Amino acid sequence: MWHYIARRIVYAIPIAIGVTVFCFALVFLAPGNPVQMLLPADASQEVVDLIMKTYGFDRPLPVQYWTWLTRAVVGDLGVSIQSNRPVIDEVLRALGNTIFLSFGAVMLAFSIAFVLGTLAAYYRGSAIDRGVTALSIVGVSIPNYWLGIVLVIIFAVELNWLPATGMGPRGSETFNLFEWSHFKHVILPIITLCMVPVGMITRTTRSAVSEVLGNDFVNTLRAKGLGELAVIRHALKNAMPQILAVMGLQFGYLMGGSILVETIFNWPGTGFLLNKAILTRDIPVLQGTILILALVFVFTNLVVDLFQTAVDPRIKRS
Template sequence: MIRYILRRILYAIPIAIGVSVVCFSLVYIAPGDPLETVMPPDATAETIAIVKHAYGFDKPIPVQYVIWLGRVLTGDFGVSISTRRPVILEVSNALANTALLCVFAVPLSFFLGYGMGVVAGCFPGRWIDRVVTGAAVVGVSVPNYWLGIVLVIVFAVEYMVLPATGMGPNGSAGFNILQWSNAKFLVLPVITLAMIPIGILARTTRAAVAEVRNQDFVQTLRAKGLSEWAVTRHVLKNAMPQVMAVMGLQFGYLLGGSILVETVFTWPGSGFLLSNAIINRDVPVLQGTILVLSLIFVVTNLVVDLLQSLIDPRISRT
């Protein structure tokens, strides 16, 4: 087991390095010159050279990457071109706001999606299976930004029971989850953000449970006289590794935040930060945000792999 854990950690290292290369390459892949946002139109060649030297753009690309990676390892992601603030502060604040959404979106999507899938998988072909499958297809098919706009029109414009945009009446600095005047700003974005994961988890769990129920060992358990509840527990345990893999991906999606969802609700999270960085060509913020979110995906998948091996020891032997 220890060898499996060490092997999975070693596999994650080159992936993280590859992610850092891609994030650094955004400077040269993105169209336009990022310095255009800070340089006046009539800037002289000398001024341009000074600014390039300040941001390190005058050095060879391999040297720039090594310097940038060394700073990242110490927690220095550079300075935002737009706001002149440290990128680490911009990213950490945005991630904290997105994490606030995840605190509610993750349990909602995981428990509801998993429960729907289990019910549908235990009663394949029945009306409850058709209802859950239909609801899951709708949840996956409906664009989340469109759903967010519809929810805003219905609950914020027509009935005026929930706020449309923002993060609390006093902004993010004064947000208090214990006060309904602040907490109600979470309702619409949480529902919108959780809709797609609910559908994906419901379909995945339904397929995994139905597949395990058709295996020979289930018939053997019934032949031994086990109750249907005991058989279901064995089915759910054997279906869990496949479901956990999808949960890990959806957790990364939720923590990464949806650019469109956070833009619709003007929620100052990681997705909204990415959107502004793309519009403003703020490459340091773009690099830092994508790097942090990508590393979250890598770590999440690593944790899921380890949890899968604990649930099903056969995985660690492969």
């Protein structure tokens, strides 16, 4: 096991290096000069050159990349052009908020999809199966930003049951999960984010459990007089590695794909931070946020592999 973990970490190093190249180069493909966002339109060329030199934008791109990479290795992602604060502080604060939102959405999606997918697999070909399949297709097809707007209109504007935006009654600096005044702010964002994972995990669960139930050993268990609940339990145990893999991928997707949802609900996560950095051309924040999210996705894949090994001992890692 330890040899496998070490090997996976070694394999992740070139991936991480490739991610750094992509993160650094991508933000320079957009038109415009980030320095112009800091200066008035009538700023002299001398002032522009001074700001360019201060932030290192006057040097060749390979030199800028090497300087940025050597600093990023030790946790220095630079300073935000807009707020003049360390990028690592802003990214980590936003990352914690996004992890909370994504984890809640994935766990809710898993709870719903696990039940629906198992029912669809057990009653394969029935009306239940067709209904669950239709619901999963709808969940995957609905744009989450559209769903978020609809939920805000219904539950925040029309019914006035839940708040439309924000992370808490006292702003976005503090959040207490165990206080209703705080918890109600997270309900609509989590529901919005969980719809696509519900569809994906439901379809995966239905496919994996259905395949296991068709194996010969299931018929043997039934022939020995094992009850249906015990049979389903054995089937779920064998299907769990595949379900966990999709669940981990969906968590990684939500970590990097929640820009519009966090913007709609004014949730101060990495998506909201990315959106603000894109609008203001804050290159250090863009690079740092994309890099951290990519590394989180790589780490998530490693954790999912280890969970698969723990759940299913048939998977041998050498």
